[in-house]
Amino acid sequence: MARHRCPECGYEYDEVSGDDHEGYAPGTKFSDLPEDFVCPDCAVIYKEDFVTEQRSAT
Amino acid sequence: MKGYTATLKSGEAIYYIDRKRWLWTLSVLYPVQPFLGMWLHARTGQPGWLLLPLLSGYVIAPILDWLVGEDENNPPEAVVPQLEKDRFYRVLTYLVVPLHYASLIGAAWWAATRELPLWAFFGLAMVAGIASGLAINTGHELGHKKSAFERNLAKIVLAVPFYGHFWIEHSRGHHRDVSTPEDPASSRMGESIYRFALREIPGAFLRAWHIEKERLERLGHSAWHRDNQILQSGILSLALQLGIVIAFGWSMIPFLVVHNVFAWWQLTSANYIEHYGLLRRKEANGRYERCQPQHSWNSNHIISNLVLFHLQRHSDHHAHPVRRYQSLRHFDDLPQLPSGYFGAYLLSYVPWLWYRVMDRRLLALPHVAGDLDRVNIQPGKRARIESRYRHLLATDET
Numbered sequence: 001m002a003r004h005r006c007p008e009c010g011y012e013y014d015e016v017s018g019d020d021h022e023g024y025a026p027g028t029k030f031s032d033l034p035e036d037f038v039c040p041d042c043a044v045i046y047k048e049d050f051v052t053e054q055r056s057a058t
Numbered sequence: 059m060k061g062y063t064a065t066l067k068s069g070e071a072i073y074y075i076d077r078k079r080w081l082w083t084l085s086v087l088y089p090v091q092p093f094l095g096m097w098l099h100a101r102t103g104q105p106g107w108l109l110l111p112l113l114s115g116y117v118i119a120p121i122l123d124w125l126v127g128e129d130e131n132n133p134p135e136a137v138v139p140q141l142e143k144d145r146f147y148r149v150l151t152y153l154v155v156p157l158h159y160a161s162l163i164g165a166a167w168w169a170a171t172r173e174l175p176l177w178a179f180f181g182l183a184m185v186a187g188i189a190s191g192l193a194i195n196t197g198h199e200l201g202h203k204k205s206a207f208e209r210n211l212a213k214i215v216l217a218v219p220f221y222g223h224f225w226i227e228h229s230r231g232h233h234r235d236v237s238t239p240e241d242p243a244s245s246r247m248g249e250s251i252y253r254f255a256l257r258e259i260p261g262a263f264l265r266a267w268h269i270e271k272e273r274l275e276r277l278g279h280s281a282w283h284r285d286n287q288i289l290q291s292g293i294l295s296l297a298l299q300l301g302i303v304i305a306f307g308w309s310m311i312p313f314l315v316v317h318n319v320f321a322w323w324q325l326t327s328a329n330y331i332e333h334y335g336l337l338r339r340k341e342a343n344g345r346y347e348r349c350q351p352q353h354s355w356n357s358n359h360i361i362s363n364l365v366l367f368h369l370q371r372h373s374d375h376h377a378h379p380v381r382r383y384q385s386l387r388h389f390d391d392l393p394q395l396p397s398g399y400f401g402a403y404l405l406s407y408v409p410w411l412w413y414r415v416m417d418r419r420l421l422a423l424p425h426v427a428g429d430l431d432r433v434n435i436q437p438g439k440r441a442r443i444e445s446r447y448r449h450l451l452a453t454d455e456t
Contacts, residue, residue: 008380009379021273022276023274023276023277041204041229041380042202042378043230043233043234044233044234044348044349044377045348049348
């Protein structure tokens with residue numbers, strides 16, 4: 001499970017929590033998001049331009 | 059006046075005063091102009107005063123833009139985080155929300171309760187429509203922000219001209235597709251504003267509906283579910299406008315129709331001039347290149363910027379959509395409109411004149427350099443444009 005951050009506006013997609021407003025259930029992998037996914041906050045960053053941050057083991 | 063201190067990367071300490079700080083109140087006051095007309099009408103008995111905001115939008119603002127000129131001042135990047143956090147600026151965008159409601163209700167009340175000649179009655183509906191076109195501008199500034207409070211205010215203010223879908227359509231549709239042939243809210247070279255309006259108004263609504271429907275389907279709901287944000291804003295619009303009809307009578311139906319259409323027309327006008335003919339390149343992976351500063355037309359005319367929450371610094375807005383209005387920047391060598399928006403709107407209403415002024419500017423842009431393949435062009439118009447501008451086009455023969 002990783003976090004994916006929009007480099008433009010800082011929106012974060014966390015695979016653990018998903019995004020309930022956008023309809024992505026907790027546990028939905030970033031790679032399973034639609035191909036035309038854009039940042040839900042600024043809409044100018046495509047999926048492949050998100051920055052991946054691995055979660056540190058807790 | 060409030061100042062900000064910051065330290066540059068070089069270690070130099072700077073002190074910055076935003077000279078436009080208090081001038082931004084103009085963006086709050088401009089939408090309440092219908093009341094100025096009503097006050098002057100009440101004082102003089104002359105209904106012609108009700109049309110004063112039409113005069114200020116279409117005549118006085120372009121002249122003032124021309125007289126007062128441009129402002130290229132940018133806040134230093136080092137103070138931008140403080141500027142963005144300063145609550146003063148955002149409070150102005152909150153204050154204007156109830157004023158938009160007041161402008162419509164006030165104008166409707168005046169139209170319904172005064173003996174007005176027909177031209178003044180519908181003139182006042184247009185004046186209210188201009189104020190509500192500015193409500194879309196307010197909703198635009200608020201809707202780009204990340205806080206739920208500001209997003210909710212955006213939906214509330216967009217309900218005034220029955221344009222609640224704009225919040226979804228603009229961020230998730232227009233910003234994603236801007237300056238591509240797929241975007242109903244980006245105008246094409248050789249496309250008149252009238253033809254554009256027929257593509258933009260329904261196209262934008264359908265795109266918003268489609269985006270919201272997909273979201274609701276992911277949540278396991280139908281498009282008509284109560285969480286549909288377009289319907290939520292629509293219910294608010296219906297309550298407001300039905301309330302006006304119940305309170306002030308049947309004459310309010312044509313009044314509100316003219317008001318709504320004229321408000322939408324303000325947005326159509328802005329959309330038409332903001333990206334005329336500009337085109338993002340398609341990359342090898344089939345995506346369009348990221349929106350670059352050269353993909354928007356700009357204006358630094360200070361008067362129109364001060365009444366539009368800096369909307370005219372449009373390149374920086376598209377590059378950084380969540381940046382607040384007070385921090386938007388001018389950059390050299392951006393596509394520039396010949397005037398502020400209000401003057402450019404007038405120009406666009408006369409298509410042949412618009413083409414005459416803008417087509418040359420478009421073809422002369424450094425990234426276009428007379429290459430029609432780098433222009434968003436109206437299908438079917440290419441041959442005519444090629445023959446008209448032969449002398450301005452890049453040729454392979456040289």
